[in-house]
Amino acid sequence: MERKLIAIDLDGTTLNADAQISAKTKAVLTQAREAGHIVSIVTGRPNRISSNFYDELHLDGPMINFNGSLGHIPHQHWQGEYQYTFNKEVAFDLLAHRDELGINMIAAEGKNLFLAVRQHPVEVGFFPTVLKSNEILNHKTLQENPTSLTVAVDRSHQEHLLSYLQHHFNDIIDAAPWGGPNSVVELGVKGVQKATGVEALAHHYHIQRQNIIAFGDEHNDSAMIDYAGWGVAMQNATAPIKRLANDVTELDNNHDGLAHYLQNYLQLAE
Structure with missing residues (x-):
């Protein structure tokens, strides 16, 4: 069998409901790697x-993060490393209008960047519950353009926020x-998706x-599943992702759906 590049999403795919492998x-x-295939997150x-x-x-x-906006090899320097960023003025604008937009939290991130601000505690699993003083997002601390802005917004204001962003x-x-x-609404560089990262991996x-x-x-996997020669949706995937994919795993992410599928697909020994 020809060498395959296996691109794996984490949440809801490689990870179970407890966020574990x-x-x-x-x-x-x-086993797949020992058989000569490449596995990339x-x-x-x-x-x-x-x-x-x-x-x-x-x-x-290499690992691809932020839905395709960062490609890097952890713990080392890689010549092929890339990072897409957008103007930090977007963050400053949202900070200025956060009350009227119903924003509870904004986090600005990049490979070596994490700054956040919150109006009142927001239980979003990916963010520290307590921010250190050097992690507070404001005009002084945000010196570089972010790769990603993550915005927690009142459910009732989400549509308004989306149309505001679209307009501005x-x-x-x-x-x-x-x-x-x-x-939560996530902001990234226009036109950059997971497929951007997979294309960089394929080239590498x-x-x-x-x-x-x-x-x-999930929705953020659609470009990657579409781009891949063989796109596979998890049993627990959204309906649009299942329609887009070439195939669907028999089992979900809590029952090793990805592992069982790959074992058959790559004809790996049990």
């Missing part, structure tokens, strides 16, 4: 909360609401598109 998943991904998560999974899987190639910043950013229970490894297999479950 099962022993079975770990074993199969290791392609996630919406920042690098600060995905490098632990990269290390747990003993990966050594449509030419420089894409804004996408998160799936799931939290009312000299892999043809037909030899890319991608796994995902």
